Amino acid sequence: MEYTVQKLGQLAGVSTRTLRYYDQIGLLQPSRVNSNGYRIYGQSEVNRLQQILFYKELGVSLDTIKEILSSPTFDAEAVLREHRLKLIEKRQQIETLICNVEKTIAESEGRITMSNKEKFEGFKQNLLAENEKKYGKEIREKYGKETVEQSNAKLMNLSEEDYQKVTALEKQIRDVLSQAVTSGDPAGPLAQQAAELHKQWICYFWPTYSKEAHAGLAQMYVDDERFTAYYDKDQPGTAEFLRDAIAIYTK
Amino acid sequence: MEYTVQKLGQLAGVSTRTLRYYDQIGLLQPSRVNSNGYRIYGQSEVNRLQQILFYKELGVSLDTIKEILSSPTFDAEAVLREHRLKLIEKRQQIETLICNVEKTIAESEGRITMSNKEKFEGFKQNLLAENEKKYGKEIREKYGKETVEQSNAKLMNLSEEDYQKVTALEKQIRDVLSQAVTSGDPAGPLAQQAAELHKQWICYFWPTYSKEAHAGLAQMYVDDERFTAYYDKDQPGTAEFLRDAIAIYTK
DNA sequence: TATTTACATTAACGTTACGTAAAGGTTTAT
DNA sequence: ATAAACCTTTACGTAACGTTAATGTAAATA
Incomplete structure (x- = not known):
């Protein structure tokens, strides 16, 4: 033919x-x-x-x-493997973009009603206090005053929608992380998924995402016993595991 | 200056x-x-x-x-909103690509050890049976014999890694979905996240993802009482809710 | 058979956001 | 005076085609 x-x-x-x-x-x-x-x-x-x-x-x-x-x-397989990495990187870039665009929209909307304000009061106070009390200084030293203040400003403007998402993300992170820890491999799929979710979570509070800041934050989870306690509550070693996973994720 | x-x-x-x-x-x-x-x-x-x-x-x-x-x-805000949709679509495309590339790699590797085989036997039998017993026919009618057979072949070749991911995904879907149902809005962020996760899940079994197939599958969840029972186990109306969420997601 | 219709060809511009020469003029420092 | 550092415009290259434009050929119809 x-x-x-x-x-x-x-x-x-x-x-x-x-x-x-x-x-x-x-x-x-x-x-x-x-x-x-x-x-x-x-x-x-x-x-x-x-x-x-x-x-x-x-x-x-x-x-x-x-x-x-x-x-x-x-070697077609090797090519595909490399191609896959490229795609994953691209996806990360786009996710960061989406994250930042969403925050810009939220900001320009200036939304947040009084009812929301009350609702999130405790939640925000907690986070702000936690951020500030000790890490405020450290973060300021590492990433500059401006970043911290922008971060806090973002936090105070979380919308109801974002609040839902953030809460859901926190739960997901806990779930995936606990499964990942049992597997024991911080480079494994579950651990990397946890790192990915953690990045999305960060994106709600930090003005712009960077791998360095992400890895730095994870290190703090280990360095400071208050964070360590939070993550190790159910399973000891979780904070370290998360740090390792994020180190690989941001490598 | x-x-x-x-x-x-x-x-x-x-x-x-x-x-x-x-x-x-x-x-x-x-x-x-x-x-x-x-x-x-x-x-x-x-x-x-x-x-x-x-x-x-x-x-x-x-x-x-x-x-x-x-x-x-x-209206800068409207522009950003539209831009955000474009980005989300792009991310979906890339996710589908990653999904397909990963499956191609897995296929060409022909991996799956004997130990894995035993481990997943029950899991696979269940899914295969469920797929086949009733939906086999319906799916076959809708998407053709070839698709079903490829889908089953993929299932039988799931690697240990994939198995972990799939299991984690299932749990996440249940979690996010239950939260989303309480919010009541299938267009809301949680519901759309559930749809997104569900897509990722599908990607492990279907040879290629398409919006139509996804929406069709969701419809079946409502049409068939066995699936409905599974999703409505904890909260009645979940299957319908998921279908609506996916309908919006794939629109 | 003449003409229309359908299909074939090459050439070349447009798409995005610049990087990278090339060829040359101007200002500043030595 | 001369070189270094700065400025200018022009124009090709990038990825994968879509889209005319101008033109030649084969098949179908009047």
């Missing part, structure tokens, strides 16, 4: 422009070219196109696909 | 090329141009640049930033 550009395009669900482009960059060349200049594709090209589209669906770049397909000994 | 390109660039941490580009597209024009052709910026330009960089950090496009800053009555 032989195909022209349009036939092949319809078969595979891509545009004719795409096929010409793939020809141009040498990713998929027709088996032969007619005397009239038409591109003619055969079965092996159909197969190759299928492969191409498979990797494309995974978000692999055409350049990389070309490499994968060019050498049969090429 | 007046600045040349380099001075301003150093002050704000951007390249001179960037400043020339911003001038070119009319985003940030110098207050005046010297007789020698040098760009000279004043204080108001410094302020404007700060604004620009702020929005840029949130991932807003220069075009959009221009619009935001061009009209003081322009």
Whole structure:
């Protein structure tokens, strides 16, 4: 069976422009070219196109696909593994962006009703006090006065929605963390998930997320017995475990 | 205070090329141009640049930033809200990609040791049976035989790591869902988080994620009393609530 | 058979936000 | 006087095509 550009395009669900482009960059060349200049594709090209589209669906770049397909000994699995890391990093970036955008929106809304204010009073006082009493100084030294004040300002403007989310996050962190600790591996999937959740949680209080600040905060959980006590309440060693997990997560 | 390109660039941490580009597209024009052709910026330009960089950090496009800053009555909040939706969609895309890449890797690894096999036997049998006994037919009708078989194949190849993650996910879903139900709003943040988690869960069993399939599955939770019973165990109405949440999530 | 219709070709611009030369003029310091 | 440091414009490159534009060819119809 032989195909022209349009036939092949319809078969595979891509545009004719795409096929010409793939020809141009040498990713998929027709088996032969007619005397009239038409591109003619055969079965092996159909197969190759299928492969191409498979990797494309995974978000692999055409350049990389070309490499994968060019050498049969090429380690496709290693490529995918690396690709996966890239994707995860991208997701983190986007999550941070979302986090910051959401906070900006909340801020500009200036929302927070009186009823909310009362409701969150205790919650906020606690957190603020905890932040300030001891860590205020340390954090100030590490990340500057401005950061701390912005952080506190954010805290005071938490909306009802955010409050729900934050509370839910705290519960999730506790749950996942306790499971992760039993597994014992701070690099494992559960531990890393806990670190991820913890990052999301932080995002509600810190004006901007940074890996360094995250890792620093985790270290404080171990250095200060008040935090250690909180995390080790159910299972001793949890604070250290979380610090290790976050260290790997932010590495 | 007046600045040349380099001075301003150093002050704000951007390249001179960037400043020339911003001038070119009319985003940030110098207050005046010297007789020698040098760009000279004043204080108001410094302020404007700060604004620009702020929005840029949130991932807003220069075009959009221009619009935001061009009209003081322009609704920056609405823009951010829309921007947030775009980011969330992007995150979903990337999550789906990660999901699929991970499955491809797992597949090519062909991993799963004998010890794992024994460990997961019961778990898998349960799920397989549940899938097959009744839904097998329905799903087959809706999404085709191939999808079901691929789904089952994936299930049988779950690794230890994946098993942990899946189990943790299930617990999280239950937790978040129960909190969300009390809030009563399937469009609320908790409900949407539950839908998100549910998507991640699905990703472990379905060969490729699609919104339609997700929404369809949620509908089945309501249509079939066995699933309904499972979700409504603690709180009646949970299955319906989840379906509504997922309907909004996949809209 | 003449004409329309459908399909093929190449060439080239547009998309985003700059990085990176290249080629050259100006200011400042030595 | 000369070199170093600074400024300028112009223009190519990036990823993966979408979209005309201008034109040639094959198949279907009047």
